[in-house]
Amino acid sequence: MDTLEIRPPAEREAALLAALPVQIAHARRASPAFAEILAGIDPAAITSRAALATLPVTRKTDLLARQQTQRATDVFGGFSTLGFGAAMPRVFSSPGPMYEPEGLRRDYWRMARALRAAGFRPGELIHNCFSYHFVPAGAMMESGAHALGCTVFPGGTGQTEQQVQAMADLQPAGYIGTPSFLKIIVEKAAELKVALPSVTKALVSGEAFPPSLRDWLAERGLAGYPCYATADLGLIAYETEAREGLVLDEGVIVEIVRPGTGDPVAEGEVGELVVTTLNPDYPLVRFGTGDLSAVLPGPCPSGRTNTRIKGWMGRADQTTKVRGMFVHPAQVAEIARRFPEIIKARLVVSGEMANDAMALQVETTSSAAGLGQRIGDMVRNVTKLRGSVQLLAPGSLPNDGKVIEDARSYK
Numbered sequence: 001m002d003t004l005e006i007r008p009p010a011e012r013e014a015a016l017l018a019a020l021p022v023q024i025a026h027a028r029r030a031s032p033a034f035a036e037i038l039a040g041i042d043p044a045a046i047t048s049r050a051a052l053a054t055l056p057v058t059r060k061t062d063l064l065a066r067q068q069t070q071r072a073t074d075v076f077g078g079f080s081t082l083g084f085g086a087a088m089p090r091v092f093s094s095p096g097p098m099y100e101p102e103g104l105r106r107d108y109w110r111m112a113r114a115l116r117a118a119g120f121r122p123g124e125l126i127h128n129c130f131s132y133h134f135v136p137a138g139a140m141m142e143s144g145a146h147a148l149g150c151t152v153f154p155g156g157t158g159q160t161e162q163q164v165q166a167m168a169d170l171q172p173a174g175y176i177g178t179p180s181f182l183k184i185i186v187e188k189a190a191e192l193k194v195a196l197p198s199v200t201k202a203l204v205s206g207e208a209f210p211p212s213l214r215d216w217l218a219e220r221g222l223a224g225y226p227c228y229a230t231a232d233l234g235l236i237a238y239e240t241e242a243r244e245g246l247v248l249d250e251g252v253i254v255e256i257v258r259p260g261t262g263d264p265v266a267e268g269e270v271g272e273l274v275v276t277t278l279n280p281d282y283p284l285v286r287f288g289t290g291d292l293s294a295v296l297p298g299p300c301p302s303g304r305t306n307t308r309i310k311g312w313m314g315r316a317d318q319t320t321k322v323r324g325m326f327v328h329p330a331q332v333a334e335i336a337r338r339f340p341e342i343i344k345a346r347l348v349v350s351g352e353m354a355n356d357a358m359a360l361q362v363e364t365t366s367s368a369a370g371l372g373q374r375i376g377d378m379v380r381n382v383t384k385l386r387g388s389v390q391l392l393a394p395g396s397l398p399n400d401g402k403v404i405e406d407a408r409s410y411k
Contacts, residue, residue, distance in 0.1 A: 002113070004250040005304045012306065016253050019278055021046050024055075026081075027283035033066055033078035034285060049264070052286065053255065057262040057274055059288035063232070064096045075099045082281050092136035092231060100136060100231045103281035109136070109234030110251050111144025111227075117240045117247075117302075118203040118225035120174060122149030127167055127199070129155045129177030129185075130206070136231045137206065141176045144235075157181065160188045167196050174201035179209045179217075179224060186220060197221075205229055208312065228291075228312060232284060233277050237309055242301040245308035251278050254307070255286070256295060259316040259403045260329025262286065270294045270401030272316035273309070290316050292401040318404040322349055322356045322385055329403040331382050332360070338378055341366035346397050347387070350407045358387030363394045 025043035027034035066077030132138035227238040237246035
């Protein structure tokens with residue numbers, strides 16, 4: 001662990017909130033996109049989480065739309081503060097396509113902390129099976145490994161037999177890549193009767209890492225640890241030896257908001273991860289990841305003092321089509337916002353395709369006459385679709401982050 005990971009929580013919070021107005025001012029000044037998004041905002045006033053929550057959320061769809069409309073003049077849509085040249089050694093592409101810049105700073109995506117938590121140490125060789133083609137995943141991990149003082153074999157994806165041969169020859173200390181590809185490599189090694197005794201640890205990401213696979217690897221002498229990172233933001237959170245949630249990285253400010261809104265939820269409630277990064281080259285402010293998670297109570301048993309999250313719990317964009325029309329989480333949030341009696345709302349779509357039924361389930365303590373009818377009228381006004389309303393007691397809806405549940409039969 002480094003000193004930042006074990007500092008008192010109040011000290012960390014003070015440091016993050018002191019850096020926040022500086023980063024917002026920089027984003028407004030150096031990023032044309034945020035000059036527009038944050039127009040009229042006084043950066044000096046954004047010194048608390050409550051103030052941060054008043055700023056708009058920028059989601060991947062917004063970033064992609066700006067990139068597409070400005071493709072001829074600025075492939076980054078005005079979000080990057082760097083231009084092509086010496087300050088930007090590489091540019092990457094993610095599905096969309098969206099383009100991400102890489103700056104010059106050592107450990108640009110801050111992956112070294114996750115690697116160390118997974119057990120890697122300076123002087124080791126790491127077999128990196130993330131892609132080096134188009135996407136930044138391979139470079140993200142490699143730069144973190146170099147910052148930690150490790151050597152990297154750039155295995156990339158595919159060519160399973162060659163991966164096994166390289167591992168047998170080079171005897172790396174561990175693996176970086178997706179958990180499913182690691183399983184394929186281990187199975188191929190067993191098929192070829194090739195022992196890989198040196199490979200005892202792994203940092204995995206890019207897809208779900210279920211306990212069943214974690215245990216399967218452990219039975220074969222391989223300890224796998226997941227981390228949560230994106231091409232836009234770099235490292236967001238990582239698992240430790242305690243295996244009790246993911247600890248937030250030190251270079252990000254994380255909020256969990258109700259899907260379709262920018263409103264923070266109560267601690268422990270599932271919502272969308274919204275991240276503000278302190279990266280000056282790509283200063284994303286309140287960037288909606290589209291992923292669901294929740295904050296875990298208490299400190300990490302490993303001794304790290306930062307907030308923990310449960311990890312990836314699904315997608316926040318639950319937009320669905322009902323009777324030929326799209327219904328968005330933001331519309332459900334708008335309906336709930338119109339009625340102070342509503343504590344929480346969830347739209348359930350049932351029936352069969354082309355024969356849909358819509359019910360808005362709302363938690364409320366109110367027994368006011370006609371409340372259900374008035375909410376039902378608002379459902380029709382906002383969505384242009386008819387739907388029933390079910391009034392429920394507080395705490396009745398599950399804590400799973402779902403604002404729209406598609407419960408239709410697709411048989």
